[in-house]
Amino acid sequence: MGRLRDDEIAMMKRTNPPIDSEIAWKQVAARDGSARFFYGVTTTGVFCRPSCASRRPLRANVRFFATVDEAKAAGFRPCLRCRPIASSSPLKLVREHIERNYERAIPLAELGRIAGLSPFTVQRLFKQTMGASPLEYQRSLRAGALRASLKRKVSVTDAFYEAGFGSSSRGYDGAALGMTPARFAQGGKGERIFFWAAASPFGWVIVGATERGLCWLALGGTKAEAEASLREEFPAAELKRDPGLAGWIEAAVEAVQKGTSHNQDQDGTKFLDLRGTVFQLRVWQALRQIPRGETRTYSELAREMGEPKATRAVARACAMNRVSVLVPCHRVVGKDGSLTGYRWGVERKRRLLEAEKAASSY
Template sequence: MLFDLPDPDTLYAALLARNESFDGQAFVCVSTTGVFCRLTCPARKPKRENCTFFPTIGQCIEAGFRPCKRCHPLQAAALADPTIAALLQELDKRPYLRWSEDHVAKLGYDLSTVRRSFKRQFGMTFLEMARQRRIREGFETLALGGKVITAQHEASFDSASAFRAAFARLLGKSPAELQSDKLLRATWIPTPLGDMIAVSSRNHLHLLEFVDRKGLPAELKKLERNSKEGIGIGTMPPSEQAAAELAEYFAARSARFLTPLAAPASAFTQHVWDALRQIPAGETRSYSDIARQIGHPAATRAVARANGANQIAIMIPCHRVIGADGSLTGYGGGLWRKQRLIEIERDLKKVTCSASTVID
């Protein structure tokens, strides 16, 4: 897990020094380039605010980053395991292939052995790695305004139906349904913790979620039902503002979000969300704390449901709510992200406190 690593400043110092002590134990993801590297990478070093560190290659890939072509972070694992080396070579040779277990078996490999090897080295299976690589390429094309057929080819899908199916599994709708002339439009926002999808009208942000959140398709369907024209694709001013504010947030410079939000809900749920936004960055509360704050001390379970119903991640900070015993509780974006968000905000609080001390 990321929080078992040394602190980010230690890892960044190791990156600057090309310290071999952490080679293979930690990887750096660079938000400005979208790639991840070994800490010994010979490339020009990125700024600290653009770096996020993960302990496994799989987490880097799941967060939406591509392997660096200079330091080849996959190579060490490939050298350690001939099976991995051979399959990665096959993946590079045939990027257009829609890989399946049959393909792996026909190459003469034992499926369970391959699965264990990739899980051990990368935190994901070979098939998951191949699929993630292809789908991301298609999404990037669509996000830049490319046509569906172009996105399909960029994602290396053999057929339009296969691409539509993969797209629908993630977003609950086919790529063709996301037209550019809708009142609500979806766009992708890259972050150090993985891509997010933002849905905005011209004046308000309606949804902000991590792309791999399991409940995302249902949230989009609900949002579409409540809109008059459905959801298209493209940027809107609130999404652009959200992207800029998120960049400041992940750089540990500001946790202030002024993007106008449209988050319709019951009066009780709105009270819960208002209470969430009052939790200072770098601090946490329990569900019972929130229940007492809004004047309903016995409504802990209702507070938890309202917390889970939030569909504007980070800006309505449901990640700041933890168990009464201090343990992490469920988070739609994944507990590893919840932990990292809390760490980012603790770092931000330290920076803010230091600045205040200097001013005083």
């Protein structure tokens, strides 16, 4: 069950039409209480609901936003008078209700009662804020993309980001819900993955590659441990030893020790077969942009991605990284500079960072 059909994906792409600024400006001028967008005033750095009682700004200083998140991402802070942020709470109730009851049919009228709004308004507000209608959201829960995350007890906001939604990822709506066809499905079922393991100064390194590129690079204390990690990740894939991959291991080790830079080539992703949700891919790409010898905190990385509220989702995407070293999740550290966790051991993380620092100081 559960795959989105093409027409459903097309429907998702049509969410959130751009705001017509002509009409929006008239609604602001009229303090229209039914208008469901926000406007920011560039001269004050504050954003408001159209109904705000504050003095009308000059048209030239106004920017419109469909959601609170967008306004905040653009650097505006909420007005203390009209409290644009408080307006999202009925939606939160609706969202949580859907999450609790996703397995049965939920009439819009029921959601309306919960929010204290008309069914039509709930539908419109939900779609505006979430980028998906209540039904689409429910369908994604049923399809499992979000549910898997929820099962791991992460917050819904994180799960939502992980599933490919996100305030500033409008352009990616079609790929929302983690339904990208490129995703590794069911433990790599139907995939043929070639692999090789070799010892290195950082412990045993194992690489795995599909025909499209490198899909796995892990570190282990022993050869058996390294190989077990691959089987765990891709239990359903056909795995074949391939000594021809030894060169990848050398290249990865060299990249760390000598600062050779194919990792940061513009085309660097071409030799990698990275698969994940749109959000995960964005995080992994952001990791690759951290210069060697430097580190970032999760919140810094989230900010650099333009997703300042997604810190925990960013951390989770880092933890899901399958190609360590080359997608340098080891360059992310705790707020106080502590090494925090690392899928392949904190001690290895320390050694990788030390080696990179030494290499980049030449």
